[in-house]
Amino acid sequence: MDRLSKAGIENALWEPRPIVYLPEVGSTNTYLQQLAMAGAPAGTLVITDYQTAGKGRLDRKWEAPAGSALLFSLLFRPGWPAAQANWLTMMAGLAVVEAVEAGAGLTCGVKWPNDVMCWVDGEWRKAGGLLLVAGLAGEQVAYALMGIGLNVNIPAGQMPKTVTPATSLLIAAGREVARLPLLVEILQRLDGHYAAAAQGQSPRPAWNARLISTGKPVTVKMGHQTLSGIVAGTGAEGQLLLRDAAGKVHEIPAGDVTLRER
Ligand code: BT5
Numbered sequence: 001m002d003r004l005s006k007a008g009i010e011n012a013l014w015e016p017r018p019i020v021y022l023p024e025v026g027s028t029n030t031y032l033q034q035l036a037m038a039g040a041p042a043g044t045l046v047i048t049d050y051q052t053a054g055k056g057r058l059d060r061k062w063e064a065p066a067g068s069a070l071l072f073s074l075l076f077r078p079g080w081p082a083a084q085a086n087w088l089t090m091m092a093g094l095a096v097v098e099a100v101e102a103g104a105g106l107t108c109g110v111k112w113p114n115d116v117m118c119w120v121d122g123e124w125r126k127a128g129g130l131l132l133v134a135g136l137a138g139e140q141v142a143y144a145l146m147g148i149g150l151n152v153n154i155p156a157g158q159m160p161k162t163v164t165p166a167t168s169l170l171i172a173a174g175r176e177v178a179r180l181p182l183l184v185e186i187l188q189r190l191d192g193h194y195a196a197a198a199q200g201q202s203p204r205p206a207w208n209a210r211l212i213s214t215g216k217p218v219t220v221k222m223g224h225q226t227l228s229g230i231v232a233g234t235g236a237e238g239q240l241l242l243r244d245a246a247g248k249v250h251e252i253p254a255g256d257v258t259l260r261e262r
Contacts, residue, residue, distance in 0.1 A: 002153075002178050003067075004049060012184045015191075017043040024066075026053040028073040029131055029147040036075050036135065036143045047072035047183070054149065056129060057114065057254075062149050063160040068168070070150040070179055074190070078198070080141045085134040086238035089114055090207035091193035092130050092146050097210055099185035100127070100150070104173045109212035112231075112240050112257055115164065116150065117212055118172045124212055124259070125167035127151050148186070152179050164258075208234060213257055218242070222255040231257075 006021040025031050025048045032046040048071050054062035093110040100108050107119040116128030131147035151168035153176050159166050169177045193203055213231045220227050229244040240252040
């Protein structure tokens with residue numbers, strides 16, 4: 001197993017940033033939230049080798065065996081309008097997809113809204129997930145925690161049981177992928193996308209181009225409600241646009257997408 005450490009990450013980064021490395025933690029997002037509330041600066045990174053209570057959306061769990069994944073959270077203090085908070089999920093999705101393609105030579109994409117998918121054996125499988133927690137002050141994003149989980153070197157026999165078929169870079173690429181250079185690549189790309197967004201450039205066109213479901217038949221679950229249709233694209237705030245059989249376009253702010261075979 002390749003080792004992560006605070007000094008190793010500091011040495012590998014081009015620009016300094018506050019780093020907390022923990023061999024084990026409940027959830028990097030929860031840990032970073034406490035730091036954020038205590039005034040930690042933008043850019044703070046919390047990273048671990050193992051989470052005992054890793055979180056997905058809606059009280060779901062994120063599971064990965066020790067030392068085989070990238071599990072980290074980043075603190076942003078964008079001061080953006082609340083409606084723009086989703087830009088962070090788009091930027092993180094782009095950064096992870098680009099870094100994995102560059103570092104592992106795989107074909108990857110984003111499944112709306114927060115899944116990182118890799119193409120393996122003729123289908124898209126989930127290799128990573130993003131978890132955005134935004135702290136609002138009035139109508140502005142005072143702080144935002146971007147949690148990123150990426151299955152790097154999880155062997156086939158140790159993959160967690162999941163709803164969406166899952167994979168790791170090891171399985172998809174057929175070789176181990178070093179986590180530290182991959183982390184550095186993700187951070188650099190994310191910083192680049194963030195700098196562009198801070199100048200007002202939306203990540204949405206690039207993110208749209210990476211969505212795997214556009215034009216495809218899908219089923220979307222939103223709580224107890226289920227809708228089927230063809231993905232027509234995304235709206236200005238990242239909501240999914242779904243055209244149903246009657247031709248009506250629904251705007252879906254959050255939900256779970258399953259790709260359907262025609
Ligand atoms: C996500 O939620 O995909 C967001 C995952 C974010 C995880 C990171 S790790 C660092 C940071 N700290 C945290 O505590 N969390 C973030 P969602 O779309 O709700 O998907 C959750 C579902 O994915 C689960 O219900 C499982 O079915 C599945 N799942 C769990 N672990 C997985 C894994 N390692 N790979 C693929 N799928 C997984």
